[in-house]
Amino acid sequence: MRLPHLAISNRLFVITSIVLLVFIGYKSFKSMPRSEDPFLELPKYSIIAVYPGASPEDMEELIVDPIEELIDELDDIDEIKTEVTNGLAVINVDAEFGIDYDGKYDDIVTEIGKIRNELPSGILELDINQYKPEDRNVVHQYALVSKDVEFRTLYDLAEDLEKDLEKSNVVKKVEIEAYPHEEIRISLDFQKMSQVGISLKQVVNVLKSNNANIPGGSLKSGKLTFNIKSSGSYESLDEIRNIAITSQDNQIVYLKNIANINYDYEDPRWIARFNGEKAIYLSVYQKKGGNILTLSEEIGQKAKDFKKKLPASIQLETPFEQAPAVKSRINDFLNNLLQGVFLVGIIILVFLGWRPASIVVTVIPLSILIAIILLDFTGYALHQISISSLVIALGLLVDNAIVVVENIIRFKKEGFGIGKAAAMGTAEVGYAIVSSTITTVLAFAPLALLESGPGVFLRSLPLTVIFVLVGSLVLALVFTPILAQKLLKDKNTTKSSVIIEKLEDFIEKKYSKTLDFALEKGWLIMLIGVLTMIGSILLFPKIGVSFFPTADKPMLLLSVEQPYSSNIDHTDETLRFIESVLDTTDYVQSYTTNAGHGNPQVYYNRIPEEYKTYHGEVLINFKEWDEERFHNTLNGFRKAFNSNPNGKISFRELQNGAPFEAPVEILLIGEDLKTLKRISYDIENLIAETPGVIDVENPLARAKTDIKVDINRDKAAMYNVSLFDIDQTVRASLNGLSIDKIKISEEDEEYPLVLRIPFKDRPSIRDFGKVSVPNARGENILLSQLASIKFDQDYAKINHYNTDRNTAITSNVTNPEETRKITESIIEKLKDYKWPNGYTYHVGGEYETQSESFGDLGTLLMVALILIFAVLVLQFRSIRQPLIIFSAIPLAISGSFIALFITGWSFSFFAFVGFISLVGIVVNNSIILVDYTNQLLKEGLSKIEAIKTAAKRRFTPIILTTLTTIVGLLPLTASGTSLWSPLGWTLIGGMISSTLLTLLVVPILYKWLTVTYKQRI
Structure with a gap:
């Protein structure tokens, strides 16, 4: 050599x-x-559709099925998993590794764009996301905390801090989260509208036409050219109040005559607290290739300076910081x-x-x-x-x-x-x-x-x-x-x-x-x-x-699942109970509570749940990593939470490796939901009886009770009322109908314009009696004359696996090292189960990934x-x-x-x-x-x-x-x-x-x- x-x-x-x-x-x-940990570049995509008020069946038929059909026809798609609940559909798409991830994202966007106009017009959000760690993993989470300060004040301060933090070269973005958006709410008085013969359709059309911003062109005069502005943004709420809706007997009926117009907060979809006090979050995301230690040093100094400017009634806290770890x-x-x-x-x-x-x-x-x-x-x-x-x-x-x-x-x-x-x-x-x-x-x-x-x-x-x-x-x-x-x-x-x-x-x-x-x-x-x-x-x-083993971190994510019909306040009650336990646990350093949404993603393989009124999550920070004390505390939590009669409280240790749904996951596949429900009870019991299994979750076992507006179609035809007008009126009356976005010049901000009937707190069944619907002749007919209100049990969640209906029975395990052994014992029982024709199962969770x-x-x-x-x-x-x-x-x-x-x-x-x-x-x-x-x-x-x-x-x-x-x-x-x-x-x-x-x-x-x-x- x-x-x-x-x-x-x-x-x-x-x-x-x-x-x-x-x-x-x-x-x-x-x-x-x-x-x-490494930045996980995974070929994962999600399509999130928000259509408030729609049942899971409607979401499935109108939105999910058309989108899934398109995605399934694309090349290199490995798996499609969909979860459909009230007004929300989340379609998770896994592509094959080794492909052009960005190119596949473009393909998905293009395909969905082809049918966008065919989807319901009332879709509030239709987001297509590509999994990128720099967009998902929060490296630093701040909380602006106060007992009694208005959200508007907290949000304004958060915006100031956001602008300051984003000046750092290593910060990709800062997102303000967990605050209710402000809206311009037009609370319609249907009784007054009926007296003066004004329909909801009229109000909607007038408001939209008045908000149209059509350029007037330009005009030359000598050497100068002038742009012509014929209409534009509203100057103030008073201008909206004084919009003329119609005229009767030589008298103009203004919007303020039939409605109250004010700023208000949207119905809460995400309630956040830090150590029991009201909070909004600022989630900091790091640029790809950035140095988290440099980021922490830079934004830490900015936050320190910002704290000095805050009034005594507001605190800036840090629920999560990755840099020290x-x-x-x-x-x-x-x-x-x-x-x-x-x-x-x-x-x-x-x-x-x-x-x-x-x-x-x-x-x-x-x-x-x-x-x-x-x-x-x-x-x-x-x-x-x-x-x-x-x-x-x-x-x-x-x-x-x-x-x-x-x-x-x-x-x-x-x-x-x-x-x-x-x-x-x-x-x-x-x-x-x-x-x-x-x-x-x-x-x-x-x-x-x-x-x-x-x-x-x-x-x-x-x-x-x-x-x-x-x-x-x-x-x-x-x-x-x-x-x-x-x-x-x-x-x-x-x-x-x-x-x-x-x-x-x-x-x-x-x-x-x-x-x-x-x-x-x-x-x-x-x-x-x-x-x-x-x-x-x-x-x-x-x-x-x-x-993969546990992460050995002094941190825990705790989940709450309420009955599907639960409102966010009911979910929050369970979270308050959890807070009472945490307040008496000396090992706990701090906790961050979230009702209606998961905590911002602070661990790379624990993806938070989107908006669900029945879901809550608590991020718990312990004082230090002490393995014996940590596990003793977890055992204490299990005993304390077992006494809670409402909902299910579950948790599992953070684990290294790629994300998976749950340690044990059995997908039951078949078309008929009633049959799936019957099978799910059997499989749920089968899994629950397996030693080492805890927190068994069966989505179909949790029924959902809805209020069904049963329209008498004959009466509707007799009164010459269209079904569309009934649906739109019901939606506008109770959930609120967002018809447009308007910009108030004096504040230079854009607000959703929302129509609904007035009520102090939340709508009740009695509020249906105030609703009236216009017919083709412009007459207002009381909804109670056209429809009856009844309670109806329905399926709260519909899941799809590769476009087929399914439900997933999941569970945690007491010993993570026994997961494979436990799953194999469950599989042996599944083999002996008498499956109806057309129904089968698929083993997911850690077992599949492993x-x-x-x-x-x-x-x-x-x-x-x-x-x-x-x-x-x-x-x-x-x-x-x-x-x-x-x-x-x-x-x-x-x-x-x-x-x-x-x-x-x-x-x-x-x-x-x-x-x-x-x-x-x-x-x-x-x-x-x-x-x-x-x-x-x-x-x-x-x-x-x-x-x-x-x-x-x-x-x-x-x-x-x-x-x-x-x-x-x-x-x-x-x-x-x-x-x-x-x-x-x-x-x-x-x-x-x-x-x-x-x-x-x-x-x-x-x-x-x-x-x-x-x-x-």
Whole structure:
């Protein structure tokens, strides 16, 4: 290999390159974005339609079905899930990974635009959203809080703060939320309208025509041109009050004669409080690629200055701030990294002495800087995944340098000059470390291609490790021989350390004899290895399988679900009960209450519910993360909330990974809602009876009672009243009919113009008696003469799964690590259930996501094995020798499973990732051993001599590289985090077992399977 010779002869160029690398790496580290978790770019879209007053069936027929039909015809659509409730439809669309996300969003917008005019004209909102983390994830949430200050005052202050915060270069936007919008309310007196013969239609038409802003053109006069304004914005409410509706008996009837016109707030759709006091929110969103620590510092100062201007009756609070958690998490992982560097350095120092150790340790920061530069270049941030990946790669990146330095020292001991020893020592192991690095890279590379939510979450891990390994390989081949020339010139460097002397003594006295025995009794060693592997596999059921672990954060999102007919005030009553419990819980630092809506999205995989009067959510911040105290508090909450007779209060810990609906989710699919409802009760009971299940939710079990206006069509025809006029009048009277938006010049603001009948609080059934409807002759007919009012039970929610009707039975679990086991026991019961024809089920939730992800990981494992095997075949030009090298993999399984069993961790998603990584790592020692044995055979040694000599000479570097890998992982693994500890123990256990057995099994297999030239002839 000529690379070492070239590096030594171009020493100045190499050193200059290293200096430049340090400078660029430092700049990249300072400027890189920082976040707690990766920004999840997911191919998710949502269409939200708001049509107040419409029943779920009407929403389904008029809005959902036409939209779903169009979306389903688009290419690359993976899944469509729809939830339809009173006046609201949310259509969630999942596309396939790897497509043009923005292009698919444009396709959806275009298709819906084609039918927009065919949808009902009364749709209040029709929003099409693309999932973008910078648009969804709130990085900072403020609350303007006051007991008695008007919302208008709070909103004006919020606007001032919003403008100030948005001046920051790293703030994408600030949204003011949870406040009632102001409107111009025209409260019509239907009795007066009837007396003067004015219909609702007349009022609507006059108001719309008066608000029409039609340009009058322009007029030239001499050298000047004048724009003509014939009409325009209203100057004030008085101008609206004095609009002429009609004239009778030479008298003009003004709007103020038949209605009260005032500013008012819309009916509350989202009630918010902070620590029990009225609040409105300012949600801050970070620009993509921005640094959250910089953002926090900038807006923190602005908020601090803003607080000084507030009156004593208003406070600015912070319900959520992500930056401290990010800073703490990054510092923790950086400390793990530094601890790992220190431990690796100590191990190398003890084994090799300070001069060789200084060479190897120098490679560590340089390799990390290379990885940081490449991460920054490819658009990745510093967060728990990328920094932990550096810790994982720490032990691996020194392997190449250790092998090179150890070999240089060996050549120097044999009498070669330092220059010759550096070149020859590096060249001899060059191909072996290139091959071993490639195999490790090939183990990690497929993980970067995992096309799924977990794959996106994980992607920076394999890329970081690959960048580090490639950097360490280049440095080992180019920079290490140069440093060795400078630092190993002293003759004393050939003197072995005490540890190395003891290790060499162990090799000659213990390992050599054990190796001789293994070569003679190979079948016994192989039998022990096979039995060990079988025994460890038998442990797997006791280890258990889990998906992503909990987030271990001092924060909880608590949900409230009331009966579907519940109004927002009733939901708020339950939330008040929850607040009373929180006020007496010492561990609670603060809480934010939301009625009618979910809390703004403060955790990347918990997407809040949209406007639902029966839904509420509480964000709870605890004083600190104390695992025992946290779980004891949660158990206390469950006991306290069980005494609440109204609604269902549920919660689950925040969890890492991609979002899913619930830990357990069974979708029942079929067309007839009555049949689905009957089945849902059976399945609900079936799930509820399963041990470990809590908070079972069956949407169809919660009935909804509506007031139905039963129109007598014969009477309507007799009185010559159209059904449209009846529907419009009922809607305008009770819910309010927004007919236009008008701009008041004196305030320079735009307000919705809403018609309704006057009532002090909320409309009651008695208010129907005040409503009258015009007929074709302009006469007003009382609604009570045309229709009767009755209560009617209806379906509160209709769900669709890939355009088919369905309902989803969901539940939480007491132990998240038991989710898969619990779901599998439910599946067994579902198989025995007698399903009616045309009805079936689909398993969703964590089980579906986990199965897909584990299946993908299994495929990637096979791909990695095939790629590694192909590289080894090309390197060794043999089928047998790659098989010898692959013997390390089953040996690693034993150690991984035993380590997980002893430490009590389950086989999680990240443990599986660790296992795939292990495949590329454990074969490295075998590659070095087999490659050197082949070299000795070429030099003329017999097979047995070559095996023994190679095993003894490579014993030290193999032990040392394994030890550094394990020691580098220890700080992260010993941290006890449920995300990283399973991965760490998987790697550590596998490294220990494969290394110990490789030093015996590989020589045995080499003896059995390798055919030398002499044997062939």
